[in-house]
Amino acid sequence: MLKPKVLEAINNQINAEYYSAFLYLSMSAYFYNKGLPGFANWMYIQYQEELTHGNKFFAYIHERGCKAEIKAIEQVETGFENILEVWEKVLAHEQKVTALINNIMDIAIKESDHATISFLKWFVDEQVEEEANVTEVLDTLKLINGQGNGLFMLDREMRQRTFVDQTQAAE
Ligand code: FEO
Numbered sequence: 481m482l483k484p485k486v487l488e489a490i491n492n493q494i495n496a497e498y499y500s501a502f503l504y505l506s507m508s509a510y511f512y513n514k515g516l517p518g519f520a521n522w523m524y525i526q527y528q529e530e531l532t533h534g535n536k537f538f539a540y541i542h543e544r545g546c547k548a549e550i551k552a553i554e555q556v557e558t559g560f561e562n563i564l565e566v567w568e569k570v571l572a573h574e575q576k577v578t579a580l581i582n583n584i585m586d587i588a589i590k591e592s593d594h595a596t597i598s599f600l601k602w603f604v605d606e607q608v609e610e611e612a613n614v615t616e617v618l619d620t621l622k623l624i625n626g627q628g629n630g631l632f633m634l635d636r637e638m639r640q641r642t643f644v645d646q647t648q649a650a651e
Contacts, residue, residue, distance in 0.1 A: 482596070504530060
């Protein structure tokens with residue numbers, strides 16, 4: 481069984497992961513509408529990844545003999561100013577998620593919940609990767625000024641991304 485504070489934090493994280501999924505689905509729609517199918521593909525795969533993150537927390541709660549509480553997902557942003565703004569928002573959002581994961585880790589440490597500490601390590605590593613990936617795209621976008629041939633090439637590159645369920649690959 482999970483201690484109440486750990487359970488509450490993980491339940492909140494399920495909601496945060498599904499919120500992330502919806503946010504990226506909304507960004508995917510923005511890019512499809514802008515005529516950037518590669519960016520849209522990247523965001524759609526990110527949406528799928530976030531669902532698997534939420535599912536991983538969901539499964540863990542039940543593995544530990546508790547019950548997940550499914551709460552309403554807050555409305556995500558649907559209107560964006562420009563391409564760069566979207567990616568800046570992705571980075572800011574991932575930094576926020578990293579802080580949330582670190583907070584759960586702090587709670588698990590305080591509660592001496594070694595199993596949860598071990599479980600959370602996957603997410604700690606995942607956040608490092610997510611922030612690095614987004615920073616790379618953001619840096620490239622700034623280099624090419626978010627337009628022209630560079631943008632076309634970057635969009636083509638992002639079309640190559642395919643979905644792999646990392647939560648399963650890691651087990
Ligand atoms: Fe599930 Fe992008 O953090």
